[in-house]
Each structure stands twice: as C-alpha cells, then as structure tokens.
Amino acid sequence: MYIGLGIVLLVLGLILAFDVITVDLSYVNDNALGVILIVCGILAIVLSFALTDRYRRRHVVVDSAAVHDRHYVDDPIVEERRYR
Template sequence: MAIGTGIVLLVAGLILALDVIQVDLDFIDDGALGTILIVAGVLAIVLSLIVNAQRSRHTVVEDRVVDDRRVR
C-alpha cells in the first residue's frame, strides 16, 4: 500500500513541478510543492521496499515430534 501512495505522490509532484497544472494561490509555490511531493513519494517507495525486503527474510522452522521421530 505504501508503494501505491509513493507513486501517487510522485506523479502529483511531477505534475506540479513540470507545470502541467498551475495552482493560482499566492502563498503556494508550484515548483516547491512539486519538489516536496517528489521527495516524499521517492522516500515512501524506498522505505516500503526496504520494509518488505526485511519482512520476507524471516523464516519460521517448526519442529514436531511424531511417534518418537522429529519431523520438520
């Protein structure tokens, strides 16, 4: 889910940074807001990939004893 959020932030930031859409508010700079959204999107994607890589590294091995034999 964080990868999708990162992609949405990245696309929104690129739209604002490349002046595809212009926000006509005096107190908001389109380029700065676009850059902030691009950085936030890239961070969200990278962090979610790191967390998913760490999550998949853990394996659980369960030992059972059945009829006096160890079964894995």
Template sequence: MYIGLGIVLLVLGLVFVLDVIQVDLSFINDNALGWILVLAGVLAIVLSLVVAPPWRRSETYYDGPAR
C-alpha cells in the first residue's frame, strides 16, 4: 500500500536533487529537501516490503461447515 507513496516521494526527491525544479525560497534548500524526500521514499518502500511481504499476503481460508 505504501509502495506507491514511496515511489512518489522518491520521484519528487530526485526532481529536486537533480535540479529539474528550483524553488527560490530563502528558507528551503532544494538539495536538502530532495535528499530528505528520497530517503523518505526509500524508507516507505522498504518498510512496506518488510511489513507485508508478497509471499505472505495470500492466505487461503476455508469458509465451509465445521468438520
């Protein structure tokens, strides 16, 4: 679920790090903001894979009468 958020944060961070967009605000450093977003994106992707790995997502349930 958080993989999509991680990808968005990663892309936004790389946009700022690679100077595709420059923000001219005195209190925001584009490069630092970009690296923070990259790290947050990687962390979101890694945590989403650790918490719910794909091989544990599918569970089979039997919803029939008790034996």
C-alpha cells in the first residue's frame, strides 16, 4: 500500500529537484522540497518492504492422516498464506 505513496513522492521530488516544473513561492525552495520528497519516497518504499512480513498471517495445518500416525503428530505442517 505504501509502495504507491513512495513512488508518487519520489516522482514529485524528482520533478521538483530537476526543475522540470518550477514553483514560484517565495518561502519554498524547489530543490530543497524536491530532496525532502525524494527522501520521504525512498523511506516509504523501504519501510513498506521491511514491514510486509509483519502483516502476514501464519497458520498451522495438521493433516488428519498424521494424527493417526504417531510418527508425525509432533511435526505439524506449517503453511504460510498471504492475505491482501
């Protein structure tokens, strides 16, 4: 979800930093605002990849045949599923 926000911030920052579009505001420096948006965009992308594993749900699935077989009772099958 935050990857899209990071890409938008990155593109807006690159546009402002490379003077593709100039903003004529006396109290805003275009290059500084562009660099700030670039840093925020990269940070949003990196954090979205770093926190993706935290939102995964993990389920333990036990096979019904394994319940009857005493060799596999202690070793459940771990299956990861992604919900988005």
